Amino acid sequence: MTEHIDSIRTYALALLALLALTAATTLVAFVDLGEFSVVAALAIAVCKMLLVALFFMHVRHSTKLTKLVVLGGLLWLVILLMLTLSDFTTRGWIGVPGR
Amino acid sequence: MASALEEQFDTEAQQKDASTLGMWIFLITEVMFFGGMFTAYTVYRRAYSDAFAVASASLNVTIGAINTAVLLVSSFTMAMAVRAAQLGRRRTLVLFLVLTLIFGGVFLGVKAYEWNEKFEQHHVPGPSFHLGGVPQQGHAQLFFSLYFAMTGLHALHMVVGVGIISWLIWLAHKGRFTAEYNTPVDIAGLYWHFVDIIWIFLFPLLYLIDRHLPK
Numbered sequence: 433m434t435e436h437i438d439s440i441r442t443y444a445l446a447l448l449a450l451l452a453l454t455a456a457t458t459l460v461a462f463v464d465l466g467e468f469s470v471v472a473a474l475a476i477a478v479c480k481m482l483l484v485a486l487f488f489m490h491v492r493h494s495t496k497l498t499k500l501v502v503l504g505g506l507l508w509l510v511i512l513l514m515l516t517l518s519d520f521t522t523r524g525w526i527g528v529p530g531r
Numbered sequence: 532m533a534s535a536l537e538e539q540f541d542t543e544a545q546q547k548d549a550s551t552l553g554m555w556i557f558l559i560t561e562v563m564f565f566g567g568m569f570t571a572y573t574v575y576r577r578a579y580s581d582a583f584a585v586a587s588a589s590l591n592v593t594i595g596a597i598n599t600a601v602l603l604v605s606s607f608t609m610a611m612a613v614r615a616a617q618l619g620r621r622r623t624l625v626l627f628l629v630l631t632l633i634f635g636g637v638f639l640g641v642k643a644y645e646w647n648e649k650f651e652q653h654h655v656p657g658p659s660f661h662l663g664g665v666p667q668q669g670h671a672q673l674f675f676s677l678y679f680a681m682t683g684l685h686a687l688h689m690v691v692g693v694g695i696i697s698w699l700i701w702l703a704h705k706g707r708f709t710a711e712y713n714t715p716v717d718i719a720g721l722y723w724h725f726v727d728i729i730w731i732f733l734f735p736l737l738y739l740i741d742r743h744l745p746k
Binding site: 480485505513 | 544548559567578592596604607614617721724725732735741742743744
């Protein structure tokens with residue numbers, strides 16, 4: 433593996449994008465988007481996460497094994513959230529005796 | 532430092548790949564650790580959305596946004612420190628590590644100010660808790676329990692990070708890191724950026740719930 437060294441310009445642009453997205457998420461929270469407020473907030477947060485992971489944490493220059501581990505970790509997080517929410521969001525669907 | 536290569540590795544590159552992978556495995560366990568709290572947050576926000584919206588609106592969004600920016604800048608200076616280490620520039624490395632330490636310290640200072648405000652306003656869960664405009668005080672207490680647990684654990688990670696960076700500054704000052712051997716700086720950078728990512732999610736989820744609603 434030859435080490436890849438990014439330019440100062442790359443890091444500065446990533447920082448500017450991150451600061452702009454922080455301003456965007458703050459401002460968009462004051463706009464009435466109904467249910468989509470959460471979607472907008474999380475979409476911007478995921479974009480910021482990708483910027484930090486790919487540029488600051490050098491995932492884009494990482495080995496395939498490291499990339500696989502990162503994706504695998506996120507997959508387990510999704511399993512945690514999905515299984516828990518599939519329980520809590522569906523509890524009201526069927527009448528439960530005694531409840 | 533003639534060679535930092537341990538005997539179980541063939542090359543320095545292989546050794547560095549192993550260290551990077553090990554750090555990522557640790558970070559994934561941290562993702563699951565914080566993930567449990569994010570899951571609890573999601574469940575209760577769904578259940579008590581009205582109380583959560585009012586409680587979230589009581590947080591200072593300006594301070595929160597500025598502190599987010601401070602943390603992002605500290606991530607940038609950390610990335611620049613790693614770059615300086617890769618290029619073997621000792622003085623630049625020390626400079627950027629010190630800057631990272633300063634921005635991290637500013638973040639923690641602002642956080643301490645915010646927590647102190649919560650104590651003064653009786654927004655800390657407990658017998659004297661009171662939040663105006665919420666009929667169900669228990670639901671609002673749940674929001675602040677999650678707020679203190681999540682920002683508290685995040686701040687604890689920051690404190691550990693500050694300790695690690697202080698130690699790196701000492702080693703870098705002694706000239707321990709070269710263009711060939713800088714793995715500790717790289718690995719500490721991964722940790723620092725990870726803590727940044729946790730805050731990237733905490734900020735909108737805690738500070739920005741239904742801000743558009745009239746309170």
